[in-house]
Amino acid sequence: MRFSDPRQASGHSSERQMAYAAKWASEHGLLLDETLSLRDEGLSAYHQRHIKYGALGVFLVAVEQGRIPTGSVLVVEGLDRLSRAEPIQAQAxxxxxxxxxxxxxxxxxxxxxxxxxxxxxxxxxxYSLLVMIRAHEESDTKSKRVLASIRKQCEGWIAGANRALIRNGKDPVWLRPVDGQWQEIPERVAAVREGLRLYLIGYGATKIIERLTEQGLSLTGRGPQSLQIYRLVKQRALIGEKEITLGTDTYRIPGYYPSLLTKAEWDGLQLATSGRGRRKAKGPVPHILTGIGITVCGYCGRALVGQNIGTRNRDELGRIQPGHRRLHCTSYSHGGCSVGGSVSVYPFERALMDYCSDIVNLQALYGADRSAGPLAKLTKAQQDMVDVVNNLERLTDAMLASAEDGVPLTFAK
Known part of the structure; x- marks a missing residue:
């Protein structure tokens, strides 16, 4: 049993689908196992959410593992309940x-x-393939219409022609809609303001959550989570903007929410956030690539930090093993970076030292700016190119001038 919109739970969709299954089982003399009813309520078959997060995904894994006995019957209202994905995927x-x-x-x-x-x-x-094609096209058309409608609403808001609420994406937890207007939730607003204050004076996320709990405050009401702080400081809803991504386009709608921060306060918060990950390496063996601002994560732009592991496992000279001196992104542990893991710092240090050594040697050989020689060659090549172009133009003019008598073989060659 499946339907896409949670509001259908209050309608007749569930009753109708159950009635279909009961009727078919009765007509064919089979026992309907109601203890193994698979329900994916409010999960889209077009976006495959019922497989990624729902009961059908669990069922397919059970099928793959051979846990469903041969001869069993799976009853669905129609093939569109099973899948609305691309036909080739649905048929698979x-x-x-x-x-x-x-x-x-x-x-x-x-x-x-x-x-x-x-x-x-x-x-x-x-026939099944045709049904799947039709189901996918229906969902695809509906999806495009919904996206077009949301896009029009966003553009209307930005142009000042529309002030209706846009039902897309998540709204801030400190606001609730009342009669088409946003209303602040006082206890949530208090928690947000206190959380931001503690963040700006240097408190870490875990300590902030502890302080909020001591004061009887909660950002979401869903229990303490330190990640809430790192998500909060990046939300543009703090300055009243709603951010919606539709395909490759991102809309920022100013004035959509009542703002908690001024633009200057927001800029100060982002400045504090960008410098939050900068910290010096600790330990008896410092890393030459961290703590001085020359290395940052290529995925999120935050600072890298050095980490020494297995300090007891040293070589005969008491040095830490090369693979035990690591680099990793400071924001990964806070959920701010999409790429995890660490990497040995040894190859980077060797490459940096080799490069510096080469530069020193080359400068000694040149005795001056090492770019002077290549620049001189480049200037000479550019002048030669100008001369070649001029010669070609003169040849072309000569060929055109003698066109009536035929192009001489030498010019043609």
């Missing part, structure tokens, strides 16, 4: 179930799909 999911010896029944049209039935009636496989 159907084939996975059927190849495991499970019969899929679409109760609304009385069709059944099993290896034996499809072998005897191969056109039913074509």
């Amino acid at each position: 999911q159907l084939a996975q179930i059927v190849n495991a010896g499970i019969t899929v029944v679409t109760a609304s049209d009385g069709k059944k799909y099993s290896r034996e039935h499809l072998k005897a009636n191969p056109m039913d496989l074509v």
Whole structure:
């Protein structure tokens, strides 16, 4: 059983789908196992959420592991309940179930799909593909219409022609809609303001959450989570902007929310955030690549920090093993970087020292600016190119002038 919109839970969708299954089982003399009903309520089959996060995904894993007995029957209202993905993907999911010896029944049209039935009636496989194509096209069209509508709303807000609430994305936890207007939740606003104050004076996320809890404050009401702080300081909703990403376009809608910070306060917060990850390396063996601002993470732009591990496992000279001196991004542990892990600092230090050594040697050889020689060659080559172009133009003019008598063979060559 599946439907996309949670509001359908209050309608007749569930009752209708259950009635289909009960009727089919009764007509075919089968026992309907209601203890194993698979419900994906409010999960989209177009975006495959019912497979990524829902019961159907669990069922497919059980099929792959052979935990569903051969001869079982899976009843769905229609193939569009099973999947609205791209047809080739949807048919692969159907084939996975059927190849495991499970019969899929679409109760609304009385069709059944099993290896034996499809072998005897191969056109039913074509029919299933056509149904999947239609289901995907319907969802794709609906998705494009919804995106176009949201895009129009965003552009209307920015142009000042629309002031209706835009139902897309997450709204800040300190606000709630009341009669089409945003209303502040006093206890949430107090928690946000106190959290930002503590952040700006240097408190870490864990300490901030502890202080808020001591004061009986909560940012979301869903329990203490230090990641809430790092998400909060990046939310443009603090200055009243709603940020919506549609495909490759990102809309920033100013004045959508009541703001908690001025633009100057927001800029100060972002400045504090950008410098938050800068800290000096600790330990008996410092890293020459960290703490001086010359290395940053290539994915998020935050500072890198050195880490010495396994300090007891040293070589015969008492040195830390090369692979035990690591570099990692300071913001990864705070959820601010998408790429985790660490890397040995040894190859980078060797490369840097080799490069510096080469530069010193080259400057000694040149005795002056080492770029002077190559620049002189470049200037000479540019002048030669000008001369060649001028010569070609003169040849072209001569060929055109003698066109009536035919182009001489020498010029043609």
